[in-house]
Amino acid sequence: MGPRTELQEMAAEMTAWRHDLHQHPELGYAETRTSRAVADRLESWGLEVHRGLGKTGVVGVLRGALGDGPALGLRADMDALPMEEESGADHRSTTPGVFHGCGHDGHTTMLLGAAKHLASTRHFAGTVHFIFQPAEEGLAGARAMMEDGLFERFPCDEVYGMHNWPQLGFGQMAVGSGPMMAASDLIKIEIEGVGAHAAMPHRGVDPVYVASQVISSLQSLVSRSTNPADAAVVSITKVEAGSASNVIPRLATLTGTCRSFRPETRDMLEAGVERIATGVAAALGATAKVTYSRGYPPTVNHPTQTQFAGEVAASLFGEEAVDRSPEPSMGGEDFAFMLEEVPGSYVWLGTGGEFDLHHPRYDFNDEALPVGASFWVELVEARLGNQSAG
Numbered sequence: 001m002g003p004r005t006e007l008q009e010m011a012a013e014m015t016a017w018r019h020d021l022h023q024h025p026e027l028g029y030a031e032t033r034t035s036r037a038v039a040d041r042l043e044s045w046g047l048e049v050h051r052g053l054g055k056t057g058v059v060g061v062l063r064g065a066l067g068d069g070p071a072l073g074l075r076a077d078m079d080a081l082p083m084e085e086e087s088g089a090d091h092r093s094t095t096p097g098v099f100h101g102c103g104h105d106g107h108t109t110m111l112l113g114a115a116k117h118l119a120s121t122r123h124f125a126g127t128v129h130f131i132f133q134p135a136e137e138g139l140a141g142a143r144a145m146m147e148d149g150l151f152e153r154f155p156c157d158e159v160y161g162m163h164n165w166p167q168l169g170f171g172q173m174a175v176g177s178g179p180m181m182a183a184s185d186l187i188k189i190e191i192e193g194v195g196a197h198a199a200m201p202h203r204g205v206d207p208v209y210v211a212s213q214v215i216s217s218l219q220s221l222v223s224r225s226t227n228p229a230d231a232a233v234v235s236i237t238k239v240e241a242g243s244a245s246n247v248i249p250r251l252a253t254l255t256g257t258c259r260s261f262r263p264e265t266r267d268m269l270e271a272g273v274e275r276i277a278t279g280v281a282a283a284l285g286a287t288a289k290v291t292y293s294r295g296y297p298p299t300v301n302h303p304t305q306t307q308f309a310g311e312v313a314a315s316l317f318g319e320e321a322v323d324r325s326p327e328p329s330m331g332g333e334d335f336a337f338m339l340e341e342v343p344g345s346y347v348w349l350g351t352g353g354e355f356d357l358h359h360p361r362y363d364f365n366d367e368a369l370p371v372g373a374s375f376w377v378e379l380v381e382a383r384l385g386n387q388s389a390g
């Protein structure tokens, strides 16, 4: 058990690819060097390559040597984060303020490793679409590829995605049916009062005080309006108002995020933010304008494909190393858009390590490269094996 020998033998090569990507990180929709490196490699291994979906996305098509069968989509993300790296690694980012702090360099490399191996064996019946997407970090690159006809041009019967998960020990995997990641929405509340001298508050309407009451009341959406057996988060993360210690300003602006798993909870949060912000503001003599922008939907795994992905993980690592009902994360993930259209599953690959995703000292665990690549190869050969899978 553990990574397959052929992929373990590619470990040094994959590590070199990963370090190269890590040294040259690119932000969402600007992954030109990365997507060129991906497309050129896929082409050199004989895959049919399509560039430019969703601006910088790439699809590699590989047909099995054992005849016709279903089509699988395997997805990796390629973008980095707008943050400064503090890892001190030899292969650290050479671009100031841009950093592979979520391990998408590792995801891209693992899927490339699997593509290289499968292109040399083609021991399956059917088609594999290797989907390299741009802009996962908040810019909906998955949706952009879909708007460019991803699933019309490359029809997939099933799709699978994988994310490295430092909180999970190395050599473990987690995949559960139902929600794995939350819906991630943006809220902006503009509160308008009446400006005044700070010493004469009765001459105005203080939007800073109103904002403080709105912030407090919004938390009732989680504590009083969410089913205790469900989960939701409301976080106000930015408070902007005022310019001087002796002036009551006219405006205060609040920005934040709402997270949820269920559609009815998401609807409740959207309606509740509007109701509370406008109602509390009105009660205190101010007005509030609420903008609620729906971001990524929840990432919801389909039962059949999740059962299958769990079996593949167990065949590699042993049943005891696979968590089949992990606690979902309140983070967001734009693979959610693909799972809304095509049945599939999103898995977490345990990588261990001291630092969480998005931490300035995080670095993808290279030891996991052959492990994740083995998962992809095993998944393809098991799902599109000799029998006529249907």
Ligand SMILES: [Zn+2]
Pocket (backbone or CB within 6 Å): 101, 102, 137, 357, 358
């Ligand atoms: Zn991330």
Ligand SMILES: [Zn+2]
Pocket (backbone or CB within 6 Å): 102, 103, 104, 136, 163
């Ligand atoms: Zn990520």
